[in-house]
Amino acid sequence: MATTCVEEVLPPVLDSTSDQPPLFDGTTRLYISYSCPFAQRVWITRNYKGLQEQIKLVPLNLQNRPAWYKEKVYPENKVPALDHNNKVIGESLDLIKYVDSNFGGPSLCPDGPGKREFAEELISYTDTFNRILYTSLKGDPTKEVGGPFDHLETALHKFDDGPFFLGQFSLVDIAYIPFVERFQIFLSEVWKYDITVGRPKLAAWIEELNKIGAYKQTKCDPKELVEAYKKRFLTQ
Secondary structure, X not given: OOEOOOOOOOOOOEOOOOOOOOOOOOOEEEEEOOOOHHHHHHHHHHHHOOXXXXXXXXXXXXXXXXXXXXXXXXXXXXXXXXXXXXXXXXXXXHHHHHHHHHOOOOOOOOOOOOHHXXXXXXXXXXXXXXXXXXXXXXXXXXXXXXXXXXXXXHHOOOOXXXXXXXXXXXXXXXXXXXXXXXXXXXXXXXXXXOXXXXXXXXXXXXXXXXXXXXXXXXXXXXXXXXXXXXXXXXOO
């Protein structure tokens, strides 16, 4: 299921020297970082639903973030955050559901027996999945990441009406792919560990996702990712 969407000209990154965009002026703004996997979840959702005109991206430099962001926009000082209907809301898993429910475009919650229940089950596992993966980088991840990726492989066998977790592309795929993307790159580059070996469903899932334009436009730069993760996890 390949989807195409017009390649967006991405706005410049704002830092501590940048002026604050207007707040609560009727324009919906999504505050992100181009390198943040949590923000990427909402960015993919926005793109897939064709909301590039309705939801404007405001990318921030998280290493040199503007003071006005914490003081006037989002006191938690994290991304993503959405300025919509005179309020600012955050938390990526809440936001992907919010954008899917409150804006037009194709639904990302497929109907079908057991699908919504399974979606909630898988979305609730994302925190555990991420915690195990990131914690594994403090030791030898090749000994620890098998379980979480096997969990995804098993989940991908549940529905056979498509290559995604719920058969059709959904919020569940969006919740996982930013993190799978990063760990596939990093584990392969640094540890020579291929997450798709022995996991054909996972391999097919990644292949199908890479055909979706709404996702492809949000992917991280592999070289930058490897350098950032080496610095973050492998230097004492």
